[in-house]
Amino acid sequence: MGFFNSCWETLLQFVSISPFGGPGRPQYPLPLGPSHDLTVHPHHASPGFHCSYPGYEGWESCNGPNSRDCWIQRRGAKQPLWNSFNIKTECTGIKREYWLEVSDMKIAPDGYLKPFGKVFNGSYPGPLIEACWGDEIVVHVTNKLTTNGTTVHWHGIRQLHTNEMDGVTQCPIAEDETFTYKFTASQYGHTWYHSHYSLQYPDGVAGPLLIHGPSSADWDEAWDPILISDWVHDSAFAVFQQELVPPPPISQSVLLNGTGHYLCNKTDPRCVCPQTDPKCVGPSSYFTKTFKKGKRYLLRLINASTDAGFIFSIDGHILKVISTDFVPIHPYTTNSLHIAIGQRYSVIVEATEPNTPAQDGNYWIRTQVPTGCGNIDPNGSDERTGIIRYGSGSAALPSSTKNQFPSNCTDEPYESLKPIVEWLVQHPENNVTENTYEAGIDLEKTHGYQRWDLTDTPLWLNFSNPTILNLKNTTWNPEYCVIPYDYKHGWVYLVITGDLTRLEKTKRRIPAAHPIHMHGHDFVILAQSNNTYNESVDPQHFNFHNPPRRDVAFLPSAGYLALAFKPDNPGIWLVHCHIAWHASSGLALQILERQEDILSSIGTLSKTKETCGGWEEWLKTTNVKFDQDDSGI
Structure with missing residues (x-):
């Protein structure tokens, strides 16, 4: 992104994640440097979380509701070109340290028991990993799976000079072994981390990653990243056999950040929802958030699916799109957003409640699967997967009307995706016919x-x-x-x-x-x-x-x-x-x-070779029958 500026020295700060999920807290107090070090408090970060940039006396945060394109600047400077770090520059921050544990766990995010789930730190999605633009991220991953190895991929992270940390250039982490991933957050925005070993992430081994930094449009409040995913009730390893012997697999439901609404038969013993509900819908039911009229909300969306693309929309509301993956773009507006698997979008929604009193302040969030973009069982769930409420008093289901938009299986319009930082592409060095x-x-x-x-x-x-x-x-x-x-x-x-x-x-x-x-x-x-x-x-x-x-x-x-x-x-x-x-x-x-x-x-x-040695030793000593049946990624 743009030209490179190395802007401050690295300072050690430890941040941990509880083995039971949830955002981490400092393990113990550590000095944040001299009093003139710059501290930035990102809006809507986890409680107690802040960005620290040591050694910048006379600098200040410039990121606010009406200046989101700026990050820090020299106090009183008249020429911002070389006196600020903003959407067109790069910088270096401090060290953030996290601990993750992968384990087997029975889970029911849509109200239907999945006996073969696999999770980070006892939760699905896994805990939020949070950093600031320019930080070094260190994550210790321990494998507690009893029948398999694991790896973790940090989706979309540049991994400049850290190819061995990509999660696919290594042997699996053996049972009870730990691999430490280290990489730099040279980009900013949001993404996700997930197992890149076989078919573990469809069983739950996925979580959000947020890197605080500037953005290309202004907003007031921000949500943590939202994972949108299709969901299969049986082990993904077993379901994969349907891909090898068609017809292709069908998912049972759709989840918003691990919350689903599956309509199952209440006599089914795996339907773990309250038996007092005649429809036996899941205890999590619908993903629900509250808007306050007049506020501008930043939504960070991630398609973390196995098979399905989605069209995301909120009834009666307009989406202002400001980034694609880790790339800030010139904002454009739409009433629906096509999100392919692995893609991320930042969108701003202005809470201008439509003048329709019959809605009672409640609006559906929809995640429609376009024809040809995935297979979801229509008897298990539908596109209504979340609710926006104006005010917290109502518990009624929305009666809002769906926005009108094309439902074809495609990307967002090509001409709409215009990066802020421009690249001019030259002739290829390679033989394109051969490639x-x-x-x-x-x-x-x-x-x-x-x-x-x-x-x-x-x-x-x-x-x-x-x-x-x-x-x-x-x-x-x-x-x-x-x-x-x-x-x-x-x-x-x-x-x-x-x-x-x-x-x-x-x-x-x-x-x-x-x-x-x-x-x-x-x-x-x-x-x-x-x-x-x-x-x-x-x-x-x-x-x-x-x-x-x-x-x-x-x-x-x-x-x-x-x-x-x-x-x-x-x-x-x-x-x-x-x-x-x-x-x-x-x-x-x-x-x-x-x-x-x-x-x-x-x-x-050396660490890669050490991990391979641990994997080979596990293969020799385990009683598990291990047969590779997939590509290895």
Whole structure:
């Protein structure tokens, strides 16, 4: 983001999370530096949480309800260009430390018992990890699962010079072992952390991550990040078998931040809701929030689904969209928002209650699944998943009317997503023809099934042999789907299609749209089209001046997605579909970026090797029968 400014020294501060969930508190008092150190209290942060920037005498916070684009500034300065840190700059903060524990747990977030849940710190979603722009984040993850390993991915985090902390470039953390993740919050905004080991996050191993910083529009109150997710009642590992042997899986309900409303039969012993309710709806019921008329509310939305995209809306209200993933954009307004899996949006909602007294101050929050964007059992739940109340006195269900909007399976309008910090894209360094890939079902069986792939074979990684421990390789197992990019400057282009015009004899086309996620980078979207890719014609229409930028973008069914990124982050970086069933099937590839620079960028792989040693020892000594049945991501 913009030019780099190293603005202050690092100061140690420990923040912990209780093993039973909830935001952390300082473990014990630590000095925050001399009295002239700057302390910033982000609005609507956790109680007692603050940002600390040591050594900046004469500086002050400039972030307020009417100046959200500014973060800190030199007191009394007349020229803000070099006297403030704002939406176009970067900075360095302090150290934040957290502890997470992954364990098995029976959970019922929608009122129906899931006996095979897996959670962080005894809760779903996991506890909020909170930091400030520029902080170093340290998270100690301990695996208490008795039958499997785990890893954690910090979705969308840049991981510059910390490739081994990405959660997919390591062996699984063995039972009772701990791996410590360390990385810098060089971006700001909100995202989520989740297991990137097999199919654990659909069973509950996910939580929100919030990095306080400036924003591109003004607001008064902010909500903590909201995870929107589809939900399956049985183990995702078992449900995955339906993906390998079609028809594809169907989810039972939709959750807003772990709160659902599943209509189940009260005679079903797994229906754990109150038996006094004739419909036997879940005890959590509906996600509910309160508006105060005249206030501007910042909503931080995350699609944390396994399979479903959503159209988010609030009856009778307008959404002002101000960021896509970690990228601030010029605000635009809409009455509904398409959110693909893995995508994040910040939106501002002005609480101007519509003049409709019959509504009694209650309005539905809707999370509609567009046709072709996922499979939800219509008998279990519907799109009404939350409630906005003006005032806290009412308990009535809303009778509000749904906003009118298209319900097609797509991304937000391309022309609406205009980054504040502009990038100008140059010609590619790579051969784009060779780096054009197709999403389809491989006709050859791989490990017993026909699987999704992007290259000539589905991705299949050996848990015990991560790519990062093979940096001296000159050849690769084809199932690792390694694509070398040894460019040290300029731009690299990547085109992914869904039409199978190049490799149609080896793949079977399945009409499906795919949310494509790239690790280690923000990428620009040069083009995104529902039409079949024409290599001779379409590049003439690519957008090179300030195109949309993010880390998850939608590949339309039978269309194409053209991306570009800067090869400035040596490492092994996944590009994969974020439909968990597809990723586990093999719809992914690995970008090997600047192979000779990776180890020097990281510094050491000692902790990675230690974790692999613990995993190998667990495999030898456990009584659990371990059979890998998915791609390894």
